Amino acid sequence: MKEVQETVQQLNNEQELLKELNFYKGLVDKLPFSLEYIDPELQLQLKKESMGKGVLSPYKGPVKKREMNLDSHYMIPFEEIESFLNPILDLVPHHIVFIDKEGRITLCNLQAANDLNIERNEIIGKHIRDLLKIPDAQINMLETLATGNPIINREVLDKNYGINNTRIIRNPDGSIERVLGIFQFLNAIKEAEKQAIAGRIAAGIAHEVRNPLTTVRGYLQLLQNRVDVETASLFSNLLIPEIDRANKIISDFLRMAKPSQTTEEAVKITEFVSDYLANFLNSEALFHNVEIIYHIEEVAESSCFIGDKDELFQVFINLFRNSLQAKSENTLKITIKTEVVGNKVRFTFSDNGKGISASILNHVFDPFFTTKDDGTGLGLSVSKKIVENHKGTMNVSSSREGTHFYIELPVTCHECK
Numbered sequence: 001m002k003e004v005q006e007t008v009q010q011l012n013n014e015q016e017l018l019k020e021l022n023f024y025k026g027l028v029d030k031l032p033f034s035l036e037y038i039d040p041e042l043q044l045q046l047k048k049e050s051m052g053k054g055v056l057s058p059y060k061g062p063v064k065k066r067e068m069n070l071d072s073h074y075m076i077p078f079e080e081i082e083s084f085l086n087p088i089l090d091l092v093p094h095h096i097v098f099i100d101k102e103g104r105i106t107l108c109n110l111q112a113a114n115d116l117n118i119e120r121n122e123i124i125g126k127h128i129r130d131l132l133k134i135p136d137a138q139i140n141m142l143e144t145l146a147t148g149n150p151i152i153n154r155e156v157l158d159k160n161y162g163i164n165n166t167r168i169i170r171n172p173d174g175s176i177e178r179v180l181g182i183f184q185f186l187n188a189i190k191e192a193e194k195q196a197i198a199g200r201i202a203a204g205i206a207h208e209v210r211n212p213l214t215t216v217r218g219y220l221q222l223l224q225n226r227v228d229v230e231t232a233s234l235f236s237n238l239l240i241p242e243i244d245r246a247n248k249i250i251s252d253f254l255r256m257a258k259p260s261q262t263t264e265e266a267v268k269i270t271e272f273v274s275d276y277l278a279n280f281l282n283s284e285a286l287f288h289n290v291e292i293i294y295h296i297e298e299v300a301e302s303s304c305f306i307g308d309k310d311e312l313f314q315v316f317i318n319l320f321r322n323s324l325q326a327k328s329e330n331t332l333k334i335t336i337k338t339e340v341v342g343n344k345v346r347f348t349f350s351d352n353g354k355g356i357s358a359s360i361l362n363h364v365f366d367p368f369f370t371t372k373d374d375g376t377g378l379g380l381s382v383s384k385k386i387v388e389n390h391k392g393t394m395n396v397s398s399s400r401e402g403t404h405f406y407i408e409l410p411v412t413c414h415e416c417k
Contacts, residue, residue, distance in 0.1 A: 028054035038067045078169065078177055082107045095162075095183035099141055101176045103127050115185055140164050141181040148176070162186040209250060217243045266304045266412065267312075269345055270296060273338055276309055277316055288324055290332045297339040305345055305409045307390045315383040315394075319349045319405055322379065326353030326403065340411060344392075347407040356398035364396060 045059035095112035113120040392409040
């Protein structure tokens, strides 16, 4: 019985040794470099090419101690490097593209794919010209591929404005493995600068127009008591109101064009919606035969935000008036939903009106864009500007069932007293 147990134990040990041997053999085969290992005591030599398997053979030589040589010129396959870099480079807000020696794309980060409006998986393996849609002679990466010289901070002045850099990754033999292109996309910055300049110019013109209007209005009021009744009625019912309307348009425009200082105070969401906002909207709803429903999430009831409640009140008034103008044959129903999403409070202002056509939905926040004969096109522009001044965002979606405006503001605390 003892002999049987010893035999079983020996077999188990041999299986463990064989398992360990296969483990080390597999490890050697997976090593991504060339090596040579000599053990003179065991008289064995292990050789392995970079992409091959280890070969064990007898060794008889003058080496007196163990010796290992690694291929110092070996480079990890660049496909593996790209696979590792890809999710990291997706976080970079510039265009990053790699091409091989044939000009084919091997890596394209997410920013480049989004800005150039392509599907990243479809462009990999295609020529760089298929991505940029410009002649080969204008592609800096192909220039670097042809000349072997990197490009440093070259300004690009075509439809995509920015700063371009290229770099070269070479193989151990000196041939080109990859050309790396980095493009700092500056279209948005250029457009922002243009809009800022246009805003300053327009603001200056608006001031110059408003000054004489104020003077004219003052003289009309002065003359109102010195003319006959019919003329005085013309002044009070037409001329002065029209001047006031022009002044309001200019004031709204200046408010949109220039950043304004908001009054910072802690505003409790429940008090803002249920008391401050509802007091006005409920009376307006009664007058216009509108049904308003308020829904405040439990977490939002005790939360606060920092801002100017008077300015934000104006945002909801503008949305209410827009809903009135979009009223369909059915009774207008408005829902104001308030909820906390992460570290933001989200107000969803919804109505069951006619909705906004998909063709104009992207323009509703544009200054002076309006579909109404007597509209100024500044209400939603000003509203969005107010929300942005509160470090928030304002978006819209619409269908035949109605329109939804989403306003998000930072929450300062979740347990306000």
